[in-house]
Every structure is written in structure tokens, then in C-alpha cells.
Amino acid sequence: MSKESTTIDVGESSNVTKSTSHVVVDEKKKKSFVAAASGGGYKRGLAIFDFLLRLAAIVTTITASSLMYTAEETLPFFTQFLQFQAGYDDFATFQFFVIAVAIVAGYLVLSLPFSIVTIIRPLAVAPRLILLISDTVVVTLTTAAAAAAAAIVYLAHNGNANTNWLPICQQFGDFCQAVSSAVVTASIAVVFFILLIVISAIALKRQ
Amino acid sequence: MSKESTTIDVGESSNVTKSTSHVVVDEKKKKSFVAAASGGGYKRGLAIFDFLLRLAAIVTTITASSLMYTAEETLPFFTQFLQFQAGYDDFATFQFFVIAVAIVAGYLVLSLPFSIVTIIRPLAVAPRLILLISDTVVVTLTTAAAAAAAAIVYLAHNGNANTNWLPICQQFGDFCQAVSSAVVTASIAVVFFILLIVISAIALKRQ
Structure with missing residues (x-):
């Protein structure tokens, strides 16, 4: 980097005799070139990391x-009070989870081209800004789905004595297991999104 | 802006006879001054908006x-099956909501000095980046609290016939009203956070 800036100083001494406006233009070009050489490298690395994270x-x-x-469990027995079957569509919150997380997956696929653009042009501001803003909106959707499902899973595991909401995981252990795994997986996706936003922020900042 | 850049071209013509390194330094200073005059203005505006949003x-x-x-309701009557009282501490999710949202409020107060720094120095990168990253983490906490509480409020309103979780809002109408208001208010805070992140992103980007 220090070597390159020295080169520029030497290169300019021949231009001083020309008109001032030329010096300004040349310098701008060279400065952006230096920026591309020094900042572009690690920004391209960030963009590739962004793509892999996506x-x-x-x-x-x-x-x-x-x-x-696919979380579903059918009990091999039944009484007057126990249910035959538990599925994700028995809970409005779990239905919301399936739809919201599927939408997020679709968004991520659609965001891949933008991520590729930032690999090809690491210094482009517009695709970065679009990615950061849409990631921010989508991370709240993912978090909302995961947290709402987590609240219901907690209730299914522990119940609530004050409201006579009985825990159902004693009967539907496998169902609760599958649902809990889905919630944990969605929480990992939330962490990925936070990393994506941090990467975009670092890539956006001035040198 | 176009007028200012014209002024600089005129000012430089007297400097061309000096040594090249001086021209480079002067130009750098002037460029950052122009950037401060053109970009600093709207960035200071963004920073003030950021402060007000906070x-x-x-x-x-x-x-x-x-x-x-403060959501609490004591029923004027009781039977063998109905409860005497409902409060936020009867639900683990609502306890989480109170603690999480209080932490978020504390974070916001602590973030005010950083926001003031960005008003004073609109082009400083570090405080902006710190605010953006911590806002991103905190928005997920706020969303999680709001979504988890919303899932329980939904259950309290509608119940779940499949698991014999009966709606409690028929008995505790005022309690449900207060809790729903809290969830809506927290959702508004989530929108504020999204705006804060977008502002930080725009303020971070290169000119």
C-alpha cells in the first residue's frame, strides 16, 4: 500500500505542467484505483463470505x-380425553412458523444474485445497501417466527398451572422433539442473518 | 456543490508551482472539506433523526x-375452577418480555452518547458501526420478546381446542387488553429499530 502511494507521487510530477483540471481527474482515478487495490481485496473476501453464509x-x-x-405424531392408543394425533397444523403459531421461514428461504435464494454482484464489484454501494436493508427486515421475520414457536414449545413442555394449560409433551414426546429442533434451527438462521448484516455494514463503511 | 468544486479548481491554480506533495496534501484536505460540506450536512441531519428516533x-x-x-386483574368472584387473579408473572413468556424490553430500554439510554457523537462528528465511522451492530443484536431481542408474548396473547384470546388450552381472555378481559397493548407497543419499537439500522447504513455508505 505504501509502495503504491509512492508510485502515484512519482507519476504525478510529470502531470503538474498540464492544466489543473487534469491533475484533479487523474488523482481521483488513481485514488479510487488505490482504494480498489487495498480495500477491494478484503471487501471481495467479505462478499464471498457473505455468499457462503447465505x-x-x-x-x-x-x-x-x-x-x-413434517412434525407429526400419532399415538398408538386413545382414551376419552387424549388426542389421536398432533401435527404442526394444530397450532396457529407453528403454521405461521412454516410459512414465515419458507418465505425467508425464498428471499435468501432471490438475494443470491445481489450477493454475486457484490463479489464481482466489491466496491458497489447499491447492492450492499439493498442487501443490508432487506436482511434487516427479514431477520425480524425469522426472529418472530422462532420466538413465537419457542413460546408455544415452552408451554407444550411445561404447561401453565395458573391457566390450566397442561403440558402435552408427556404424550407427544416425538412431536415436541421435532418442533424444538425446528426452533433451534431457525435460531441458528437468525445468527447467520446477524453476521450477514455485520458483514454488509463493514463492507459499506468508508476506508 | 457544483459551485464549491469550481472554487477549488480556481484555488489550486496558484498551488501548481509548488512541490507535488503539497498539492496532494492540499487536495486531500480540500476534498475532505468538500465531502464534509456536501455529505456532512445530510449526514448530520440523519444523525439528529437517529437521536430523535432513539x-x-x-x-x-x-x-x-x-x-x-402492571397488567393485572383480580376477578370479583371465584368458583372452584376460576382463578382469583391474573398477572404478568403467571406466564414465563411475559416475565421474559418485561425483562427483555427493560434491557432494551437501558441499552437505548446507553446508546444516546454514541448518537450524540455522530451528530457532532457526522463523518466518524466507528460510532456508526458500533451503533449499527448493537442495534442489530438488540432488534432481535425486542422482536423475540414481542413475538413470544404475541404467541401467548393469541393463545389467551383464542385458546387451542386440540390441546384443551382454554382461552382465558373471556374471564380476564382487562388483563388481555393490557398485555396486547404491551405487545403492540413493543412492535412499534421494532419498527423504530429497523429505521435506526437503515439510517446507520445510509450514513455509513461512501459518497
């Missing part, structure tokens, strides 16, 4: 959504 | 937390 988040969200979608 | 978010989160904390 791929991981796609896998995570699809796993979370399908874990919840 | 004040609004502090009011919102304190309101949400205290609404939930």
Missing part, C-alpha cells in the same frame, strides 16, 4: 421449515 | 415494559 442460511431455513412441516 | 424508542420500550409489568 448458502448456509438457505440450508438452515429449509431444514427448519421442513422439520416443522 | 428518544422515541426509549419512550416506547419503557411504556411497553411497564404496561406488561
